[in-house]
Amino acid sequence: MKTLDLMKRFAPYFKKYRATLALDLFCASLTTLCELVLPLIVRYITNTGMTDLESLTVQMILSLGALYLVLRVIDAVANYYMANIGHVMGARIETDMRRDLFGHLQKLSYSYYSNTKVGQIMARVTSDLFDVTEFAHHCPEEYFIAAIKIIASFAILGTMNIWLTLIIFSILPVMLVCSMYFNKKMRRAFKASRDQIGELNAQVEDSLLGVRVVKSFANEALEEEKFKEGNHKFLDIKRKMYRYMAGFQTTTRVFDGIMYIVVVVAGALFMINRQITPADLMAYLLYVTTLLTSIRRIVEFTEQFQRGMTGIERFGEIMDAPIDIKNVPDALPLRKVDGDIEFRHVSFQYSDDHTEVLSDINLHVRPGDSVAVVGPSGSGKTTLCNLIPRFYDVTAGEVLLDGKNIKDFTLHSLRSQIGVVQQEVYLFSGTIFENIEYGRPGASREEVIDAAKKAGAHAFITQLSDGYDTYVGERGIKLSGGQKQRISIARVFLKDPPILILDEATSALDNESERVVQESLEKLAHGRTTLTIAHRLTTIRNATVIWVLTEKGVEEQGSHKELMEKQGVYYHLYRMYQDTMTR
Structure with a gap:
């Protein structure tokens, strides 16, 4: 993203703190005033000493010294405010951005998390936004100070010798062009660095959460090798980043030297021709030093600026992720639920690969019914049940609850009426x-x-x-x-909840645990509309109705007895399961 677009995106976060920002910039102008006054005092004393030494009294010198001392006190108070309250403002903006980011993450659908690594998200929520604190405080402050110094220096120096001033300031655009070249390179390198640290976070998280699997297969060396590869890739990116930073800083130092030598040589020539006084030349050198000090601060800030821009860009990438599932306009809260569920011509496909999972499904669940959903892996059993609480939205058709489209209800109220017990x-x-x-x-x-x-x-x-x-x-x-x-x-x-979804809740348990948990599930399901996704077919024989879901859709439905008598898909699945259990 372009820097201007990122700044526009970031600017609204200053709105709450505009009074703090205004006072911070006012303090910045006070600290700048102190730096700008010193060369004028030196110039005045030098000129007076060279032209009328007798008028340079002790009282005058002490008065000027007292004036500068007062300015330094003002500078100290202003600088304290900038360092304290200014940084707190940056931290508050970071907090606001993290709040918005986390809030947006809570609204994103299952499909987003299916395609995004948690380590990448964590990097954006934590380390990326850390850089925004310094950026939020220093960015307006440093550029405001630099602008004041450049404008004030040009105005003051122009009154001394306009031609020397134009020569000096003509060098600045060339410096700016060179800086912009390295800035673009640094931005890309910082972005790549952030992306790679996110990958490292994801890899570390994956390895540590799966540490028992790693140890059981004695694959510690493999994990170390994988980490080493990612770590070295990060090092290569950092090398490139620091190469661009070195080029940027070296270019700036070269222009520093050019500006000093131009002031000394050109200023000396103007002084020979009596177009500038020695006192003015000394003031020139002091102002150029002040100007270059400001430019050096901008250079030093550039790294933080690019980190901040990268953090804002990566923040924006998540904030721009569309919320696929949200409340429709005029959605109403769902209050009393009978538990009548109907799938009417429902089709579904995942947005990322457009693979059709469900096609023209028509099913009905009466209030209080216990429905079992069975079928081979990949037939869409879990997907079908996930459509009820709107973890996914149908591609076509509609899901009705008590005769109304579930999209007519607010998400929070809908999901508050549904309980889910999952395998994992x-x-x-x-x-x-x-x-x-x-x-x-x-x-x-x-x-x-x-x-x-x-x-x-x-x-x-x-x-x-x-x-x-x-x-x-x-x-x-x-x-x-x-x-x-x-x-x-x-x-x-x-x-x-009045509606219950049991997603293979006992399939990962041993026989003893399954028996205890199954008893608990039967108590839980009593009096509720229940949909059970099951691999262990012996647990669903008492279901009111069984849906047999295959890649062709719902091939069969009926009670256990009816389906066994039919000797169709369910019959063969059940016999296969029994044979497996008796081996």
Whole structure:
């Protein structure tokens, strides 16, 4: 993205803090005033000493010294404000951007996370926005100071000798062109650096979360080699980045020298021709020093500027990611739910590869029915159920709840009425109590314990050292699969939704854990409209209706008895499952 476009995108974040920014820039102008006054004082004393030494009294010198001392006090107070409040303003802007970024991430659909590495997202939420704090504070400040110094210096020096001033300032555009060349190179290098650090984060996260698999296959050396490759790639990018930075800084130093030598040589020639006084030439050198000091600060800030621009650009890339699933205009909150679900001519395909998963599906679930969805892997069982809470939106057709299109309801109210128990349980890093309470934030301890009892989890929880306050570890690593699943069921019990989706909730458990969890699920499903996706077909024989989903669509539907008598797809799936279990 172009720098101007990025600045326009970033500018609204200053709106809340425009008073702070205005005061910060006012303080910046005060500190600049102090630097601009010193050469004038030196020039005045030098000129007076050379032309009328007797008029240069002690009182005058002390008065000028006192004036400069007052200016230095003002400079110190202004600089304190800039360093303190100015930086806090930058931190507040960073906080606002991180809030907006996280809020946008919460609204993005499953498909976004299916195609984006979490490590890349983490880099953008953390390290990328760290650079914005310094950028937000220093960018307006440094360029404002530089603008004041350049304009004021030109005006003051022009009164001394306009031709020497024009010669000096004619060098600045050439310096600017060279700087812009290296700036573009640095921007690309910084962007590549940020992208690669995101890849490294993703790789480290992947390796550490899968550390048990790594160790079980004794593949530590392989992981180190993969990391080494990514780490060296990052080093190569940094080498290129620092090469451009070195070129930028070297070019600036060369122009520094050119400007000094021009002032000395041209100024001396003008002085020989009596077109400039020695005092004015001395003032020239001081102003050029002030000017070059300001340019050096801009040079030093350029690295931070490019980091900030890169952070804003990567921030914008996420913020520009479209929210595929959102509330339609005039969406209404869903209040009372009977649990009547209908799929009417539903088709679905993923947006990234346009592979059609479901085609013209027509199904109906009556309130309180227990529906089982079976079929071979890849037939779209999970996708079909994910359409109900709008984790994905249909490509064609509509899903109805109690006779109304689910898109007519707000997302929050719709999902609040649906409980999902998945095969892969996710527990947050925290206590057992906090993980169960997540089903209904703010629930009392008694309500949490009651939900755990219904889920068959209370007995094992009370046997733990800290009971409900036991820390479960990252992703619940300290608990067994069956224990984690029962906590996830307790979470749904606490939520108490009228519609329930069980996505292969017992397929990863051993027989004993499956039996306990299955009993909990049966309690949970009682009186609710339930859709169960199952591989273990013995667990769904009591379902009201079974849907057999294949790549051709819904091939069969009926009760277990009806489908077995039909001896079709379900019959063969069931017999195959039984044969597998008896081996």
